[in-house]
Amino acid sequence: MSDNLKDKIAWMKSAKGITILGSIFLALFATINSGPYVLVNTIITGGMLALVSTGLTLMLGVLNIAMFAHGEFFMIGSLSAYYVFTPISNYTAMHPDSFLVTWGPMVAIFTSMVVGAIAGIIAEFLVFRPLRKRAAENWVMNSFLLTVGLSVLLVNLHQLIFGADFKGIVRYWGGMPFSFADVFISRDRVISFCLSAFIVFLFWAFMTYTRTGRAIRAVSQDATGAQIVGINIETIVLMTISLSCALAGVAGGSLLFMYPSYPTMGLEPLYMAWFVVILSGLGNILGAVAGAFMVALLKVVTVEYVGAGWDFVVPSILIMLILIFKPSGIFGSEVRGVLDT
Amino acid sequence: METTNTVQSSPAWGTLLGKIGFNPAGILCVFLLMALPFIPPFNQEYLLRWLIYAAFIATLSVGFDFTSGYINIVNFGYAAVAGYGGYTSALLAVNLNISPWIGIFIGGANAAVLGLIIGMISLRLRGIFAACLSWFFGLALMGLATKLVWLTRGPLGLRTPRMFETESNIPFYYLIIVLLILTYVICKMVVNSKMGLAFKAIGQNMDAARTSGINPVFYRVFNFTLSCALAGILGGFYGHYYGILTPEVMHTTKTVEVLAVAYIGGRGSLWGGAVVAFPFIFLMEIIRSTLSHLPGLNLVIYALMLILVMIYYPGGFSHFFDVHIRQSKNKILRILTGNA
DSSP states (O other), X not given: OHHHHHHHHHHHHXXXXXXXXXXXXXXXXXXXXXXXXXXXHXXXXXXXXXXXXXHHHHHHHHHXXXXXXXXXXXXXXXXXXXXXXXXXXXXXXXXXXXXXHHHHHHHHHHHHHHHHHHHHHHHIXXXXXXXXXXXXXXXXXXXXXXXXXXXXXXXXXXXXXXXSSOBOOSOSSOSOOEEETTEEEOHXXXXXXXXXXXXXXXXXXXXXXXXXHHHHHHHHHOHHHHHHTTOOHHHHHXXXXXXXXXXXXXXXXXXXXXXXXXGGGGHHHHHHHHHHHHHHOSSOHHHHHHHHHHHHHHHHHHHHHTOTTTTTHHHHHHHHHHHHHOTTOTTOOGGGGGGOO | OOOSOOTTXXXXXXXXXXXXXXXXXXXXXHHHHHHGGGSGGGGSHHHHHHHHHHHHHHHHHHHHHHHHTTTOOOOTTHHHHHHHHHHHHHHHHHHHOOOHHHHHHHHHHHHHHHHHXXXXXXXXXXXXXXXXXXXXXXXXXXXXXXHOHHHHOGGGOEEOOOSSSSSOSHHHHHHHHHHHHHHHHHHHHHHHSHHHHHHHHHHHOHHHHHHTTOOHHHHHHHHHHHHHHHHHHHHHHHHHHHSEEOGGXXXXXHHHHHHHHHHHHOTTOSHHHHHHHHHHHHXXXXXXXXXXXXXXXXXXXXXHHHHHHHHHOTTHHHHHHIIIIITOSOHHHHHHTTOO
């Protein structure tokens, strides 16, 4: 019993424990001080961020690609959801008791996921596979610069083909907002949060319990070793890219009602996701989820107490401080060693 | 990868030039740049503006390559550092009436301090993590420039005095060319010294470098400080040339522009980016102005070029130059490139 207690105290003293407890206290303080909507906003932003950053962390862990174009897959997701949902909403406006009133948004969100996955696969075939075949040394930096190019390319293709204006919708599901502890939360937010929680859970279960998930984790730990035991690396790589891009796409699709689609919309989710990945260390899905909520809390609290627009400055300074004192992240894992090139 | 002439094999008149990193072809390029404002299509004001912009990007890419090509850390907040130097100089000129000519050097010194800080705090990080850190630094700086409206007037833009009280672009053009040459010579002299060897060793394998007695702390910090100081001076030039500074200067897309030029030019060469920037920026501007009904097309081409170069020709232009021109069978080409 006392050993148990000692373990707990040791955990609390570790960086992990200090940050988690600190975040919980901060959340409680902000909630009591300004009202429960802080908590609600945190949870909803965190859900979105968890989707984007688990994809990013997966890509970094398995493929060693420091993805700079992840926000653009978010953008692709929201764009495809927009183009699927607009005709659906026109149809439901005329047929208000069609089944699409309930299921139409689901169709749009599901499409965004599929399109995200397809875009990821196309990117793998056109860009990453040729690079993997040719580049022997300095892979991390080269692939990073490649994704920078990919990001610029996708942003400007969007502008060229679909124009630079905001492509947004008013809402997915209409109806009364839910009321929860004196705050009214719109139905869209609740459902999209549930959806992202469900997807993250599915993803976690997939990575933990299925054979393919285990293979992916094996590749992330040691690619050569995985190959020796008979895992087909190319398949795993393809699957990882499509999975992580699908996660970014579904995040974009389910948040279309909050973030209208426009060319450079991907930058914010991108750097937020990078904050999360750096904060939580690599290769650790649950760590990324926890980190996502922490970054979301930081952002919401900054907007609440310092002002809108400062949510760039304060989190980035804090994360720089964390990087200085704990370069491998709070939940740092062994996987990081791969990047030391 | 070294392309400038080496001291051993070049003729006597070349040794001095070789020390500062020029070969006959390089000198020709410099003369061409000097004469360019008087050659017909380029003597129009709007083309001169493009030239100045191209030279600005070229100079930044030299400073950028000094970090990324040698110690192998991409300074992703480079444009933000330049903008920081620009804002320093502009604020001094606006609030304290300090002449831009002194201001840009104070801006450079200030940016050097910033580079010192970035270099220090990124010491424990490697590769991509250091790049991320400098990126976050840049984001924070840009956020500050946007939000400190009482100081920088935020997105409205800060009006700055120009360096020359004239409508003509020619003095600005010669100034930026001088800055380009100075930046190149400074970087080249550092790189050609013992320090350059240490930079390369650190960039290739830090542990091996440390084992052979190189102290990475000093070299990394020094590298960041110098390249950021150069960026700061250039940012000052940018502010005092356009007469207005907005936080857009510090945006990540500006860094990406410099990065693309530096990498298409060839990493670790310093001169590659400077040479490539001129045709490259011109191509972009021509596409942008003639096909203005297709916004973004120029950047699509730009990104495609970056991707293709990264996949199929990671050595960039300088590698092409080394293999096909400097060591070609044609003797004239070899003499021209100082490889006789």
